Amino acid sequence: MERRRVLSLAVLAGFGLTAGACSSPSAPKPAPSGSAGRLRIPPLAEPEIEAGGVKRYALTLQTGGSTGTWGINGAYLGPTVRATRGDRVRMHVTNRLPEATTLHWHGMHLPARMDGGPHQMIEPGATWTPEWTVDQPATTAWFHPHLHEKTAMHVYRGLAGLFLVDDPHGPHLPAEYGVDDIPLIIQDRTFDDDGELSTGRVDGGTYGLLGDTVLVNGARQPAFAVRTGLVRFRLLNASNARVYRVGFTDGRRFDVIGTDGGHLAHPVPVDRVKISPGERAEIVVRFTPGETAIMDSRGEDSKSANDIEEEDFTLLRLEAAAELKRSPALPAHLDGAATAAPPAGTRVRRFVLTGSEINDKDMDLTRIDEVVPAGALEIWEIDNTTFAHNFHIHEVAFRILDINGTPPPAWQAGPKDTVFIPKKAKVRLAVQFGRYADPASPYMYHCHILRHEDKGMMGQFVIVEPGTEASVPRTLPAGHHHT
Template identity: 70%
Template sequence: MKRRSLLSLTVLAVVAGCSSSSEQPRNRDFTQRLRIPPILEPTIDIDGAKRFALELRSGRSAFVPGRETDTWGINGAYLGPVVRATRGDRVRMSVTNRLPETTTLHWHGMRLPARMDGGPHQMIPPGTTWTPEWTIEQPAATSWFHPHLHGRTAMHVYRGLAGLFLIDDPDGSALPHEYGVDDVPLIVQDKVIGDDGELTTGGVDNGTFGLLGDTILINGTRDPFFEVRTELVRFRLLNASNARVYRIGFADGRTFRVTGADAGPLDRPVTVDRVKISPGERVEFVARFSPGETVVLDSRGEPEKSANDIEEDDFPLLRIVATAGLKPSPAVPASLGGPGPDTAPPGARIRRFSLSGSEINDRDMDMTRIDEVVPAGAVEIWEIDNTTYAHNFHIHEVAFRILEINGVAPPPYQAGPKDTVFLPKKAKARLLVRFGTHVDPVTPYMYHCHILRHEDKGMMGQFVVVEPGTEHLVPRTVPAGHHHD
């Protein structure tokens, strides 16, 4: 595998039939201080609900100093603020669309009623405001929000519509928690940015995987560095790229401790030197630093290419500079409070899904069709068979455990609660899926590939959650005009 320098390591990139916009990565100078997205302060409504106001708007951003480009953002020119709430909170969102076209805003990883989910049925036309509300009823987690308009998700996310939604739990374990100091978000995205500073959108809707960029942004920052002031730092890593898959670690090979997966904490820390993360996935980890040192966080390809469709490029991501005097940090707890090993109940229903180029079970997405009906609170096994090039699989409103990938248990850091799983070419996965209790026989949730070009092309299905015993009574179509604007 080609090495550009000791600090230039590699990224996984899915390439079969990829767009011509996929280019070799550029060297990094790490000259820009890492932007830390601001936390959005809520107002408190008369009933005690926390109201968060989000405005989707167009703007101008300078990814190259002194040269601006058109972007979209939420409460700003690019990306969004961090929404932060605590388990038990009642939250009420006011989402106003100031963009020139209809969009949606989906709460990825959130356990909530289907009408509040922000999927393709909850459209927000220009000039209107959508006000979903729900009670936070899940463990501490790093979740996020992004558009989910059918056929336009890839472009809307690529232009900059995304943000973190952090859930705190008063009964959770004591991990670093001073936001922006020892609790640091890392939103990783790849872009194509011209020498003139313009954000290139050509290729987003083309090719097998859409656009694969040659420039990596972290929190919207190009060539970022971050100054560490504490011995331990907790990083919240989100892959918000349209298609790229990363294998992230440190250039010097140091180990770090994974503490959380997509849907919540692990039961105990897992020591690793790399984590693989596909679009939509999140990983929380804690790393240790020494006074005065400098280290690069990077993405590196697999040591050997296997029989899947992966091109390995070099992607340094973030330079971390430790100050001369680091503040001592408490040790990472031995127990994190997450669920331990899980098994399927006797007689658990098995559902099978075959992934092809852009179809699930030989069918493209149909907004009017209900594909699956699930009883509330069910625990099921979902078997995902990827018959073609790389995909991943995301299920709305659930937490699942990866039982197997190609007949083998997942690495321990992926054994925690998840909502998205990566499937390389020809891979098979078995998932233990726990469904929620919000019932609605006419408003569906989604399951789909989170490679956004695939999702837009139709690689998505719909399911409803209903009262147990009523499954056979549910129509398999969505009522005409059943949208919640």
């Protein structure tokens, strides 16, 4: 085991050596082979400004060499895309992989034709150029492949990156990327004795592969040099199945300021945040000069809440400088809104989750499961009848109304797009749909435990002009794709 870990660290030390792959002016240089070293900060993707002020981002999906990894603009993971509300963006996505894939903008509100789901396949050698106007609150979104029946393998190999949305009218928060605004992409992986990424169990078992090595930004147990009194960490669970409960070994409390879809109404102090695959949480942590703190993940005290195998992992070592730059005080009020009860008469849709089906149906790319009027507010009731799942809805922001009849903890009261659903649990969501009407282009809803998604635990919905729902065809032609 130790030999395998040393070999895996040697592999990981090479991530980021490709130009533009995983370094930035604010990030330490990659560690030498065999050492986890400093936390690597994914570089910011630098857009070209085209006619009309459109920001064009170039993203190339490519193999990572002999280690078996894939990356975006590099050997593993990808750059961070950062845009401002109101920007017009054009994503220039080129596929240099040996097989077709997609790139889905998880957490972005955009037309279904631009969503990057299984209908927007990118063949080897092809380029896909979705374009839209960023029109949503400040948030931490991300991007990853979303092809039918192969998502787990493509994400596991390393195709993922963050998409940050800024709002110039939002609250004053730590925002200097790589200094006091730090992305943390958390993943579990397994390496074989030759140091190569092990993929043998990705498509097997109840949940797929649960790795024995947890990486943060592509490295195991890296260290970060803290230079400011407050640091904002953007947590992303980019694992295929593993659930994390993130906190600190000294039990310190910190503030949650945002969830998947944006900010909370006010900071919420906690000592742990639980995030399942696809979920994000923004936290702000206070540091004192000269201290060292260890960020870790702890398994549940009881498996009654979660039957996914859980373990304790060290994630990140935080080393505060002897003198810290003073940070502005964290605002007492943020720009998020409190969850409001849906009005009487709100439409309710019900979904039953089994081992790999939703409402007794496996995914069918030609079937439209739900038709929703643009701008609708609905209640979605999710009844999980088996082992642990989670549930992600494309395009929308929702609020958790209750889990087994109990309101969620205060830190989960913000806008979300993914929710963990324990075994045998029922969840009710207040779902706010967007206004991009297109009866021929579906969005997805699915379990974001990627083994379950690939086995068929996914459905499709279209958003249409209000009043036209009854006339919308419920089938799509075979081979239906928009690229």
